[in-house]
Amino acid sequence: MKIKNLLKGLAFATAVSVSALSATATYAGTPNNVLVVADRIDDMTSLDPHDLFEFSGTDYVNNVYDKLVSFDPKNLSKGYQPGLADSWTVSEDGKTFTFKIAKGRKFHSGNDITAHDAEYSLRRVVMLKKTPSFILTQFGFNEENVEAAIKATDDYTLVVTTDEKYAPSFVLNCFAAAVASIVDSKLVQSNEVEGDWGNKWLQTNSAGSGAYSLVKWKPSESYRLKENADYWAAKPAMKSIIVRHIPESATQRLLLEKGDVDVARNLNPTDVEGISGNSDLAVDNDLRGRIMYISMNQKDPILSKPKVREALRYLIDYDGMVNSFLKGQYVVHQAFLPLTYMGELKDKPFKLDIEKGKKLLAEAGHADGFEAEIIVRNAQERIQIAQSIQNTFKQAGINISLTQGTGKQILGKYRARDFQIYVGAWGPDYPDPHTNADTFASNPDNRDEAKLTGKLAWRNSWDIPEMTALTKAAAQETDGAKRAQMYVDMQKEHQMTSPFVEMFQKNEQTGRSANVQGFYTGSAVTGVYYWTVTK
Template structure:
């Protein structure tokens, strides 16, 4: 079968280097079984948790972590990735690439149907890539930037035409990143406002059943799934449990089987790690590579002066954030690319050490003097709605900046409102957030710095509205450069300029964790463990 093993040497080497950059290895991904001699059990209901409640359930359109977790079991991608981040067949059975890297041909799986019974064809892929991924997805215009045409010679063949070889594309073909949606339900509509975004129709192992707002989403077994014998579970119920204590209690009682993305406070992790019925899993986040940062609204007059932005950076103690707010489940970031991505991380970048006196000096030099009341600036600060740790981080930020004369008003919203305020209205002064850097900076990192990603309504894009001719030149070079070493140099230049210009303060590399019952088996191994389908998952009988 002509898939990963038959890539041209150039593309395969570059792709495997990208996998190595995120530190993958089988030794990091092993997990103790609940019962090593147990055989998979069919049937049953998996009770899961995501937080916060998403704005939509189609992750390729309503980009957010909870949407990704749910969407992964509703939609399949062209490929999935194994534990070494090598592509494996999913909706595409095989693929090949021309020697010059300008043509990629996918042979699609036959007999696949959308959940409403319509056949899945190459027209769905063509529409999704050109009208959804490239136009709507905040990373799509970059990831698929070299794709000039998508051809459909027959219902089961898709041909991508590129203006040059693309290294990054091979890292972004999984189902929640490059999501394939049904053309017959989306063509001719406003993709962002399409009602099927909240009642999705996919090709995956589970079918959407209901969404009770404020309570839960139910997915049921797809009886016509192309992968015979799967899924094993009858249904998955994703509950929205806003109270952290209630989530912890539900995990300990066994009422909740599966909770991803830091479901309990960091202070509770060690206690739950000692619970013999639970797994606290910090692996499986290597590909998402979560990073915590603070954005400036670069359209606000007070943030036009780089000295002010650098002063903010000097006022914040990243180590205190990592040790005290995140209880050691984070480390100070040195730039926008996580340090464990050795292939791309650039050491020796400009740093802004915790130095309140230097912050005061920079504020004064920029003409931002303290008033009679000791305040030099009053602004608002949007708090990330992803859990209590972000509220604590915001409180720390308010206190730290208060000591250097900046009065911060914290603003809290639910996720849909936060998304609108950040990415449609741009109605904030400063805002905290986390994003997925992903295994190649062209997928996850550059969106924060590329002016072409200032796209109103596009979630997780350039909310700061940072625009730099020099940065745009560097990023375009990253897109165009096929030579691995020259491209790596440009990625280093991007990191350097990001740290010099400081449109965002890169604060922490986050160590995410999931907590689940040891009864839960069959989670897919690999760097996208918790962004993968639950098609293989099953529940072992309770221990006697």
């Protein structure tokens, strides 16, 4: 009897919960003027455009801030376009850039956008000295000279003077990067504390003029933007943007299928496959900037032999990987500039060829192979790549031991030049070919004490005075076509001789509701702009 009562009680409680729930859960799709995006945004650690340097951060900055120079997200191949500056001139010596700021545009606060804001913003980057500041300081700006080098000569004219002659395309591309965002100087100055240039305040607030303004940011949870109805470039169709942090691919897919999000940005191959037959949904492909490579420390007596380096290029199963565990997520790419960049190189001279690899090893005096260690961070795709390489290397007699660790552990060893072979990924820092050339193909000082830890060539102890000079020459070449050709030539040589084996370029697969149009992820050069989105 008592058991029956108990069971009755449990049944009743369950029935009440279920009926309460079925009456209350809400399942409407998203409204027509609201875009809800599922993304991983836990890498966003600051909202200050002169401080942040992560992928999700770029998406945020593109929408909340403007730069002097901009991109057309609908046609990125046009290259840099007028932004807050509607025109510019370059002096004959190539060192002085005069920007004319467009009149009549306003920040979200209602303040007018003037050359003084541009002056404040660019000086702020130099004075704050945060990680991305090198994108501007590479033109010779520093604390001492910044007042003379970056100067508003009247309300709508900004004059920037570099230390040397650089290719105008190089300078202008850098002025289109997130770090060159123009902030509302009056607003930021009013929030300065103890000479911090308003950094503390701007890390969690916004002071921009972009198509959207910040409503609320909850770190690792969500951020919300609202339209700037007076935006100068276009009228955004979406009144509100909500980006939610949904770490798990399967959860993103479920939300997309239910219509609770419009866009899912981190679907894994299984989930992409899973939604492929659904006519309410679509999947877009876009080549992004991330390059996957392995590199060999040139301090190692074996790995520094050119024949060994060449042999290893034939001992990697590029196609096997992109057709299996990397399917849809990467394409084979064997040069240091991502496709879609100025100076891209499409040649793919290497394929898995064990016999050729063995022959080259024998020529290098290692017919019986050798032992080496690969260090790799414990991210699934990298481990799988390392395992595939371990397997194919073994077929040529090279015994590889894999050492896994967290990103920071492995990176620490890499930066300290304490490794043999590293499985890495690199994404460009700004939309100009110099960004990758400067790290893959430039090493002005190979000594340990130089600690040029930002340069991959230095990390791999690759001493290359000639190529370093070539990299510099390309950055200074004023003829655009000639400059592009210099990068092609440099990559051809790099592809054959460097200690880097570039293997893959990232292909981003974005799941979206079929009614969402104009969602461009920014290819290799930039991020998302939401004002192009319609439903």
